Amino acid sequence: xxSLVTADGLTRVFxxxxxxxxxxxxxxxxxxxxxxxxxxxxxTTTMRMLAGLILPTSGRISINQIExxxxxxxxxxxxxxxxxxxxxxxxxxSVRNNLLTYARLHGVADxxxxxxxxxxxxxxxxxxxxxxxxxxxxxxQRTALARALLHQPPVLLLxxxxxxxxxxxxxxxxxxxxxxxxxxxxxxxxTHNLGEAQxxxxxxxxxxxxxxxxxxxxxxxxxxxxxxxxxxxxxxNIPIEKPIDSLSDIPGIVAAIVGDGKRIVRVxxxxxxxxxxxxxxxxxxx
Amino acid sequence: xxFAWHRVIALARKDALELIRNPGAxxxxxxxxxxxxxxAFLVIVVVPRMVGKTFEESGEFAxxxxxxxxxxxxxxxxxxxxxxxxFIFHQFAVLLMLVPIVAAMAxxxxxxxxxxxxRALEPLLATPISTVELLAAKTLTPFLFALxxxxxxxxxxxxxxxxxxxxxVWRAVAGMRxxxxxxxxxxxxxxxxxxxxxxxxxxxxxxxxxxxxxxLLILPLTAVFVAQLMGLLVIGPSxxxxxxxxxxxxxxxxxxxGVQVFQRESILTRWTR
Numbered sequence: 001x002x003s004l005v006t007a008d009g010l011t012r013v014f015x016x017x018x019x020x021x022x023x024x025x026x027x028x029x030x031x032x033x034x035x036x037x038x039x040x041x042x043x044t045t046t047m048r049m050l051a052g053l054i055l056p057t058s059g060r061i062s063i064n065q066i067e068x069x070x071x072x073x074x075x076x077x078x079x080x081x082x083x084x085x086x087x088x089x090x091x092x093x094s095v096r097n098n099l100l101t102y103a104r105l106h107g108v109a110d111x112x113x114x115x116x117x118x119x120x121x122x123x124x125x126x127x128x129x130x131x132x133x134x135x136x137x138x139x140x141q142r143t144a145l146a147r148a149l150l151h152q153p154p155v156l157l158l159x160x161x162x163x164x165x166x167x168x169x170x171x172x173x174x175x176x177x178x179x180x181x182x183x184x185x186x187x188x189x190x191t192h193n194l195g196e197a198q199x200x201x202x203x204x205x206x207x208x209x210x211x212x213x214x215x216x217x218x219x220x221x222x223x224x225x226x227x228x229x230x231x232x233x234x235x236x237n238i239p240i241e242k243p244i245d246s247l248s249d250i251p252g253i254v255a256a257i258v259g260d261g262k263r264i265v266r267v268x269x270x271x272x273x274x275x276x277x278x279x280x281x282x283x284x285x286x
Numbered sequence: 287x288x289f290a291w292h293r294v295i296a297l298a299r300k301d302a303l304e305l306i307r308n309p310g311a312x313x314x315x316x317x318x319x320x321x322x323x324x325x326a327f328l329v330i331v332v333v334p335r336m337v338g339k340t341f342e343e344s345g346e347f348a349x350x351x352x353x354x355x356x357x358x359x360x361x362x363x364x365x366x367x368x369x370x371x372x373f374i375f376h377q378f379a380v381l382l383m384l385v386p387i388v389a390a391m392a393x394x395x396x397x398x399x400x401x402x403x404x405r406a407l408e409p410l411l412a413t414p415i416s417t418v419e420l421l422a423a424k425t426l427t428p429f430l431f432a433l434x435x436x437x438x439x440x441x442x443x444x445x446x447x448x449x450x451x452x453x454x455v456w457r458a459v460a461g462m463r464x465x466x467x468x469x470x471x472x473x474x475x476x477x478x479x480x481x482x483x484x485x486x487x488x489x490x491x492x493x494x495x496x497x498x499x500x501x502l503l504i505l506p507l508t509a510v511f512v513a514q515l516m517g518l519l520v521i522g523p524s525x526x527x528x529x530x531x532x533x534x535x536x537x538x539x540x541x542x543x544g545v546q547v548f549q550r551e552s553i554l555t556r557w558t559r
Contacts, residue, residue, distance in 0.1 A: 014555065048408075048554065051412050052412075053408070053412060053554055054550070054551050054554060054555070055551075074414040074416060077413060077414050078414050080412065082408075082409065082412040084405075084408045084409050084412070086405040086408075087405075088404060088406040088407075088409045088410075089404065089406070090300065090304060090404055090406060092303075092304050092307040093300065093304060093307070097300070101296055101299070101300040102409075102413060104293070104295075104299075105293050105296050105297065105410075105413040105414070105415055106413055106414065107290070107292060107293075107414070144409070147409065
């Protein structure tokens with residue numbers, strides 16, 4: 001699989017504050033990686049470094065095979081579509097004029113055609129003439145997503161793409177992200193929404209200044225918090241819960257209980273939720 | 287990365303579109319047009335009617351006009367009322383310099399702070415645009431607009447001189463001095479005003495507070511105008527050329543400061559908060 005985003009040992013220090021420490025991750029073509037973490041965990045700083053907006057204090061970044069340095073950052077940015085947390089549209093201009101400006105900034109050959117394509121992608125072609133300031137939050141976010149797609153970037157960095165959207169708009173944006181994955185793009189999504197991460201992600205990174213875990217959602221649930229088996233017994237309201245490393249542990253546990261002369265009603269292997277895993281990793285900060 | 291004009295023009299074009307749709311940004315500049323044009327015609331047209339005498343008859347300004355003829359070549363060969371009127375039009379032309387200063391200031395603060403308020407700087411910086419290109423784009427539209435407005439006001443001033451002045455006065459006003467003032471010095475003063483506005487805007491989140499600070503730029507000009515009226519100062523062509531050279535230096539220094547302020551990382555980590 002081709003890795004389009006490679007971060008190796010990224011550290012970023014602002015004055016004397018370490019925002020991100022020693023983060024290494026990859027995002028492959030046709031893959032969605034979700035970056036989870038509490039506020040101030042360094043998600044936006046990581047996104048900005050990967051987008052070529054700011055340089056790491058130490059560490060190495062490669063975007064679409066371009067090693068990002070002060071000299072190559074502009075070229076690397078051409079390979080990236082960044083969706084910022086706030087849509088950041090020019091509210092007095094129409095949707096079309098917003099996008100045309102960005103298409104020209106990216107040096108897209110046929111700006112009008114690429115704007116039409118991007119708007120069609122997010123199902124907004126019929127709203128091209130609308131003034132951006134009059135759009136709903138969901139439509140603004142879709143416009144911003146169209147802006148990120150104008151120059152056909154192989155890498156998409158999406159910072160809180162569904163933040164503040166109503167459920168229908170959020171679902172529409174999530175469906176779009178899944179469509180974009182099927183086009184072979186490498187997509188990194190920063191989110192607070194664990195359900196969204198579980199739904200979208202091929203792999204999840206949990207970030208709190210440093211990367212605490214980076215794996216598939218299933219592997220995270222199994223490896224980090226450990227799977228369990230819940231066994232209901234006849235004549236008892238209190239089930240037995242036992243930690244297991246894998247499903248193959250269950251017959252032994254069942255045999256031991258039966259050997260004690262107890263009658264088993266139901267055996268339920270369970271995984272802990274992503275939320276449990278996440279809170280275990282970052283700590284419950286209530 | 288090399289400097290790309292297509293990116294500068296793309297962003298400047300966007301700024302122009304926004305400007306057209308934002309009358310609030312243009313309002314201070316338009317008000318200044320009236321404020322700068324009005325006083326000369328008040329003196330030339332209204333004062334003689336109020337006192338019932340021409341300048342020649344009342345002797346007002348006549349001595350100053352005669353003395354200024356040594357320093358302002360356009361006054362040579364004129365006499366009587368035409369001399370005094372031409373002298374007054376030349377003295378009050380300094381007020382027109384307020385137009386490029388105020389217009390540049392009003393438009394530039396909106397161009398920079400508008401991006402901050404729209405939270406558009408981060409997506410903008412995620413494009414291949416360099417910070418120098420961004421700085422150039424942010425000054426290009428206000429510069430061209432303010433310059434066009436200034437030259438338009440100068441044309442109106444000359445038209446007014448033709449309508450309300452003695453025959454031939456407007457020709458004596460439209461001489462080398464006016465050319466040096468608005469063809470050479472005004473664009474340089476305007477550029478300085480723009481650069482100061484952009485620098486101040488980088489530290490402010492409200493266009494009005496930024497304009498209040500950059501508004502201090504009009505104080506030296508007001509002082510020059512008052513000194514002229516009091517007969518303490520006559521600005522001739524050589525003074526205009528020397529002042530223009532000084533502004534070339536000032537602009538060089540401001541450009542250096544602007545490039546220091548317009549650092550991508552500062553914009554992202556400090557301006558967007």
